[in-house]
Amino acid sequence: MRVYVDSDILIWHLRGDRRAAELLRRLSQDESADLWTGALQRAEIVLFARECELPETLALLLRFKTHPVTQEIVDEAGPLYRKWRPTHGIDVNDAILAATAMLTGGKIYTLNLKHYPMPDLVVLRGW
Numbered sequence: 001m002r003v004y005v006d007s008d009i010l011i012w013h014l015r016g017d018r019r020a021a022e023l024l025r026r027l028s029q030d031e032s033a034d035l036w037t038g039a040l041q042r043a044e045i046v047l048f049a050r051e052c053e054l055p056e057t058l059a060l061l062l063r064f065k066t067h068p069v070t071q072e073i074v075d076e077a078g079p080l081y082r083k084w085r086p087t088h089g090i091d092v093n094d095a096i097l098a099a100t101a102m103l104t105g106g107k108i109y110t111l112n113l114k115h116y117p118m119p120d121l122v123v124l125r126g127w
Contacts, residue, residue: 002106003033004097005064007041009109009126014045014057019127023109028063036106037064038097073099080118090115 005024013020027033042061049057076099077092084090090098094115101108107122116123 001032001034002036002101002104003027004036004038004067004101004106004108005041006097006108006110006112006126007037007044007093008111010037010041010045010060012111012126014049014053014060023126024063027109035064036067037061038093038100039066039069040093040096042066044093067100067104069096069100073103076103084117088114088117090117 005027009020009023013024027035042064045057045061046054073096077095080098081090081092081095084095094112097108098116098118098121100106102118102121107124108116109124109126110116111126113123113125
C-alpha cells in the first residue's frame with residue numbers, strides 16, 4: 001500500500017523529533033508500506049531548507065518515492081480545494097496530496113487531520 005508522508009512529519013523528523021523518527025522507522029519496517037511523498041511536499045522541504053541542512057534533508061528524502069503532479073491530479077484537486085478551503089483552511093499543497101492519494105489508492109500520515117477532511121480519503125495521525 002502506498003503511504004504518503006506529509007511534510008509536517010518529515011520536517012519534525014529533520015528537527016530531531018523522536019516521535020517522527022519512530023513513526024518513520026515503523027513505516028520503513030512495514031513490508032506492506034511503500035513510502036511516498038507528494039511533489040509539493042518534497043518541494044516545500046527542499047526549497048525551505050538552509051544550505052547547511054541540504055545533505056541531511058536530501059538523504060531523508062531518498063527514502064521516499066515522490067509522486068509527480070499530473071494533469072489528472074490537478075483536475076481532481078481543484079474541486080477538493082474549492083469545497084474544503086472555506087471550512088477547513090486547506091491549501092493547494094493539501095489538495096494536491098489528497099488528490100494524489102485518492103487517485104493512487106494511498107493513505108496519508110500527517111499531523112494536521114483538519115486539512116484532509118475528504119470522506120473518501122484514508123488519513124492517519126502520525127502521533
